[in-house]
Amino acid sequence: MEIVLGRDGRARRVETLCQGRLVFRTRRGVRSVERSLVEAIPHGARTILAVGDAEGAVAIAARHLLPEAHVAHLSLDAYEGERARSTCEANGVPVELTVAADLPGTGPDAGMRQDGSQPLWDTILLAGPRESTFLRELVEEAHDALAPGGRLVVAAERSPRSLVSVVKDAFGKADPLQNRAKGASLAGARRTREKRVWKDRGRTLEREVRGLVLTLAVRPGVFGSTGLDAGTRTLVEAIQVPAGGRVLDLGCGTGALGIAAGLLGAGEIVLADSSPRAVALATSNARANGIQKATALLRADLEDLPGPFDLALANPPYFGDFRIARSFVRAAKKNLRPGGHLALVAKAAGEHLEVVRELFPDARLEERGGYGIVLARRS
Incomplete structure (x- = not known):
């Protein structure tokens, strides 16, 4: 059985897994974590939940290997959820797809579970994140989402x-x-404990910046676990917020940038992120800081935002190939009003300046304490 990941025309690399039963055609190869899980899919599983698999490869493989099983895929990020949906459709594989902040019936809103309103899984296949605390939380959630005797891989x-x-x-x-598979480790366990084991690792922090005191709830898996990272602090200290203006926080995380803008005089803030956890936190944090007009939106690729805006703020992640930074810049270009401004903070300031100049040719760079702030104006 052949499984294609990514765009068909670019998927030229071929890998054979599961003793030749599955052939993957990809652009860059199957990631070591997903490859490990595919090889470890248990025989005889009846209800399978694949979690954190960025493109849906594990769920599709399980569907092929165990055609009688009920297979579902849970994405913890809307962008990855869209990739999984696209992959399943391209391969003609029916898989139940969900995007959520936590595994079914677990986490902070776990009250709705063992009354039969949520399924209990006999097998969970978890692609673990790199962040240690986030991994621990997801493993605990997997325990609580498994049926007695159910197996986690x-x-x-x-x-x-x-x-x-x-x-x-x-x-x-x-x-x-x-x-x-090289590059990843693999572990398994069965649920033998009756009690739930999930621990709430969320915290509420107070951070002072520019004469403001921000109250920020944080959780594993959401950027800003320290409350205010140095880049966010640098940008808050530098921005000029138009009084009564509309401000867009791109990739909002806990919502710190947008909330600070609201406290500095913005009339309305919109907080957008691909993480359901981030959107939930940003919503509660805006409320906790007394922001009256605040909307937090879950968006896979920052599409369909309610512009126009006077100011767009961004603190893109420093990893990857600038895909996320480019999506921030595209969203700013599309949603800023004429004369509106983008302010983007980054460590790799020179590279980000070039990214911004792809759509804002007159963008300029200000250096501040080891960070660069890229400033651009929509003409």
Whole structure:
């Protein structure tokens, strides 16, 4: 069975998994975490939940290998959810697709669970994140979402000992699993405990900047776990907020940038992110800081935003190939009113200046304390 990941015309790399039963055609290869999970799909599973698999490869593989099983895919990010949906459709594979902040019936809103309103899974295949605290939380959620005797298989880019330790803390017992894929470790465990084990690792912090005191709830898996990172602080200290204006916070995380703008005189703020966790936090944080006109939106690629805006703020992640930064800049170009401004903070300021100039040729750079702020005006 052939599975194509990515655009068909560019998917030229071929990998054979599961003793030749599956052939993947990709552009860059199957990621080590997903490859590990595909090879470890348990025989005889009846209800399978694949979590955190960016393109849906694990869920599609499970559907092919176990055609009688009910297979669902949970994305913790709307952009990844769109990629998974596109991949499933392109391969003609029916998979139940969901985007959510937490595994079904777990996390802060776990009240609706064991009354039959939420399914309990006999198998969860978890592509573990790099962030240690986030990984621990998801492993605990997986425990609570499993049926008694249900099995977790988790792959992550960390040492086998470290991964087994995380799983053991939640399940009481865990085993390293043989893994042919390089670059990732694999562990498994069965649910034997009746009680839920999930621990709320959310915190509420107060941070002072520019004479303001921001009250910010934070959670694992959302940028801004320290309340205010240095880049956000640098941008808040530099921005000029138009009195009564509309401000857009691109990739809002906890909402710190937009909330600061609201406290500095903006008339309305819109907070947008692809993470359901971030959108939930930004919503509650805006309320906690007394922002009257604030809207938090879940957007896969910052599409369909309610412009126009007077100011767009961005603190893009420093990893990757500038895809996210470019999506921020495109959204600003599309949604700023004529004369509206973009302010983007970055460590790699020179590279980000070039990215902004692709759509704002007159963009300029201001250096501030090891960071650069790229400023642009829509003509």
